[in-house]
Amino acid sequence: MCSVCGCGPGEVKILDGVSEPHDHSHDHGGHHHAHGPDQARLIELEQDILAKNNAYADKNRAYLAARGVLALNLVSSPGSGKTTLLARSIEMLRDRRDVYVIEGDQQTENDAERIRAAGAPAIQINTGKGCHLDGHMVGHALEKLAPADGAVLFIENVGNLVCPAGFDLGEAHKVVILSVTEGEDKPLKYPDMFAAADLMLLNKIDLSPHLDFDDDAAIANARKVNPSIKAIKVSARSGEGMDIWLQWIEAARAMAQVGRPQAAE
Amino acid sequence: MHEMSLCQSIRSAIEEQAESQKFSRVDRVKLEVGPLSGVETDALRFGFDVVMRGSIIEGAKLEIDEPPAAAWCMPCAETVPITQRYDPCPKCGSHQLQVTSGEELRIKELEVN
Incomplete structure (x- = not known):
């Protein structure tokens, strides 16, 4: 110089x-x-203002890739039924896969306790005043969790459809959860999140008969923002659509094994 | 979104530069913030003054460039202007658009002493 x-x-x-x-x-x-x-x-x-976060996210991604761990970043507004959906998914997955969870909330360890009760090791990150998880926090949580090779890792982000869109955690996919008790125009109101996600789960579909919510309009709105987003209608409560969601997870997990020297089954 | 934490990222990025580039005072910071970056520039300006207090950046003038957003329309096979993510192509009305600019979130330049 x-x-x-x-x-x-x-x-x-x-x-x-x-x-x-x-x-x-x-x-x-x-x-x-x-x-x-x-x-x-x-x-x-x-x-890039987010360069530092992106560097941490890249480190996490390399760590996960080396172990063939599928990491999914679950994002939604508060009250979309994310934790219930997650607990149900764990119950359905745990017999054939190692499942781990990183829970993000501003306060309390309630969600991590619910997840542990469902049978998965969970680390809670309390962000305090923070509105999102970042790559650095997730890196530390990964060190503590030490997920087994070939595992499925769910990262439940802070309930917020705005901020988590901009922060890469090193995950393979963002999965956005929208419940039918919300408005079908939410993808248009919070377009950044729906643009960043690869999959939309339309949750609480069992309540649909009681509501004016238009499923097809919600999906069409999401596709205006992100033409390639996939959508699955589910109900964590009745179990409807959960088998399709699990098939999607298995397919994504299979992709996480590609290129590994000793690919699992 | 989280404009305060972005201001903190800006502060630490500039402080790192201050060490490697040997400067002790920042007079002006120029950012580039696209309309699709998810950042509210008013909130960013507000957070900037607060977060920079007590640092070598305190009192620096904040300039924000806002480049227009554009997308590649697949049916038209050309770049078209958009203002929102859910905008249809202004020419053919399709939503088969791929955002090509407007997501910028960068520190462009610093005027330092």
């Missing part, structure tokens, strides 16, 4: 103060423009 003005290699370019960008050679032979210590200068950064 140039010790006079600090120009370094890479994307970081340094332009001196008010004048045009200078492209001086770095031998500094006979070069005498005034770089005073108090002189204002311009640094072109072009740095």
Whole structure:
């Protein structure tokens, strides 16, 4: 690096103060423009604000890939039935797969206790004032959980359809859960989340006969935002559609094994 | 969304630069925030002043570039302007769009001392 003005290699370019960008050679032979210590200068950064989070997420992704662990980031608004759906999924999966859960909530360990009762090791992350999980928190939770090779890991994000959309955790897929007690225009109201998700679960479908909720309109709205999003109608309570959701998990888990030296069955 | 925590990321990214690039004062910060980045620029401005207090960035002028959003329309096979994620193609009305710009969330440049 140039010790006079600090120009370094890479994307970081340094332009001196008010004048045009200078492209001086770095031998500094006979070069005498005034770089005073108090002189204002311009640094072109072009740095992604989320770069740090993305670096943690990449580390998590590499850790999971090496172990063939399928990680799913479950996102929804509060009250969509995410934890009940998760508990039910664990009960259906646990006999044939190792299942682990990372629970994110602002406060309490209630959800992790429900998940442990359903038969999966769970780590609770309390974000305090934070509105989302980030790659760094999940990295620490992974160290503690140490999921077995070929496992399925559910990450239940903080109930919030806004912030978790922007934070990669290293998961294979974001799965967004929308319940029929919400509005069918939610995908349009919170488009970032539906754009970031690969699968939408339309939950509490057993309540549909009692409501005006239009399932097809909800799915059509999600596809306006994200033409390739898949949708499954489920009810964690009645069990309807849960077999299709589990098939989707198995297919995604199979993809997580591809390229591993000793692929499990 | 979480504009405060983004401001904290901006602060730590600039502080890291201050060490490697040897500067001790930031006069101006220029960000690029696309309309589809999920960031409310008013909230970002508010959080910026609060989060930068007590740092070398305190009092720095915040400039925000907001590049327009665009998407690739598959049926038209061309780039079209959009303002929201759920906008249809203004030419053919299709939703088969792939966002090509508008998601930027970057620190573009710093004016430092």
